Amino acid sequence: MENLQTGEGAKASVGPLLEWYRKNQRDLPWRHTTDPYKIWISEIMLQQTRVDTVIQYYRRFLERFGTLRELAGASAQDVLAVWKGLGYYSRALNLQKAAQQVVERYDGVFPRDYEVLRQLPGIGDYTAGAIASIAFNQPYPAVDGNVLRVICRLEGSEDDISQSRTKKRVADIVCPIIPKDHAGEFTQAMMELGALVCIPLAPLCGHCPVQSFCAAYRTGRQNELPVKKKKEAPRIVPCWVAVLRENGKIFLEFRKNDRLLGQLWGLPIVEKKDSRSPAQLLEEKYGLRLKNARKLGSASHVFSHQIWKMDVFTFALAEPMPHSDVLHWVEEEELERYAVPTAFQRVLKLLHSDNGWEQLEISLE
Structure with missing residues (x-):
């Protein structure tokens, strides 16, 4: 060797x-x-x-x-x-x-x-x-x-x-x-x-x-070299994603201290746990009261070390939004001004798609 x-x-x-x-x-x-x-x-x-x-x-x-x-x-x-x-x-x-x-x-x-x-x-x-x-x-x-x-x-x-x-x-x-x-x-x-x-x-x-x-x-080893240890397979992370829209505005979360997408904007998202519903988990995380849940579709996003498997729901607010430093109503016409990562950009684009919601496989980040 x-x-x-x-x-x-x-x-x-x-x-x-x-x-x-x-x-x-x-x-x-x-x-x-x-x-x-x-x-x-x-x-x-x-x-x-x-x-x-x-x-x-x-x-x-x-x-x-x-x-x-x-x-x-x-x-x-x-x-x-x-x-x-x-x-x-x-x-x-x-x-x-x-x-x-x-x-x-x-x-x-x-x-x-x-x-x-x-x-x-x-x-x-x-x-x-x-x-x-x-x-x-x-x-x-x-x-x-x-x-x-x-x-x-x-x-x-x-x-x-x-x-x-x-x-x-x-x-x-x-x-x-x-x-x-x-x-x-x-x-x-x-x-x-x-x-x-x-x-x-x-x-x-x-x-x-x-x-x-x-x-x-x-020595005929050009297809064998270099040697590289295989990476571990990325972890699958099942998630619920919430889409809330009202009067030309959409609800976004500012992910200030997030290790994965810090300083970026995205849709409210929670990791799936036990048998609780998406509304229950989202309400618990963000302090919201939600109603009129309707599933819009599913999407996947591949990061280097994990894969988000996202089931996306639309909701309405059952009560006025509480004061929050992380949740904001954003004018949809001004979304281009916000740093929204690809995982959420594709979800947002589907809102205006003529083809409706469909299964996506995204490999960008």
Whole structure:
């Protein structure tokens, strides 16, 4: 069993990789800048999200928050509203927190120091390495899933890439081979090779510029490597969802301190328990009195670690709404101004669908 020790395959691949990248790189908007702010935005958005999806959000975000100071000075709700639909909303909140720290501590000048970058909210080893190398041409590795896969195949490694020690070993291999004066180009070339050629399933070895240096290809293990421990199946969470509408308004909950969807707006929702009815559970959670329950349909939403199986009911209020800091009547015409995550957006869209309610399978966040 080989493991990550020598790095000879990776070292030999540097020249051919850069030559390939210069001819084959995709024309992506964040590749037309070395502005650390814009590179940072792109790297955060690209976490857990497809490139094709990110492009439109990247452009829209920079149209609204063109500078770091504009992002720092905005309200959290404005930031989340622009981010709406991109998922993993803690990324947006951390972006703003980091921008505010840069304004407060560094007078709005994006720090060049790698260790300082790592201390900003939402920035870990990978993102700090990407910013340092791409924006400032500093020789720091940026080890994402693509780079892990490329290096482990080049080295024929059977180390588990889900383990932090494997990421550390890959970073140790990459760091000394980063070419002087081409750090950013090398970082993007490694990522591009993993995205376009050295893909997870059925890699396109016939098109690979570093095939002759690849231990996985040489031993016929390109479809077996890298090794990654399987994730546990997401937990199924059965829920009741309430839709309350009145005089052109809809009832929304502000999920202020929610661990999953904090600082976002959604419909009232409760997890199903024992044999109690949806009205009983919703009344208990929100202090409401409900009447005229009618089932509208069902929907599913897939998060990374859990799946909401939602049965959706419409209700009317049996008594006036009590004072609440979390429940609010919102004008339906103004819903676009609110940061409503995809799980609830699809439910709201169905209210105006000509086809009525139907079973949905949603996999976005």
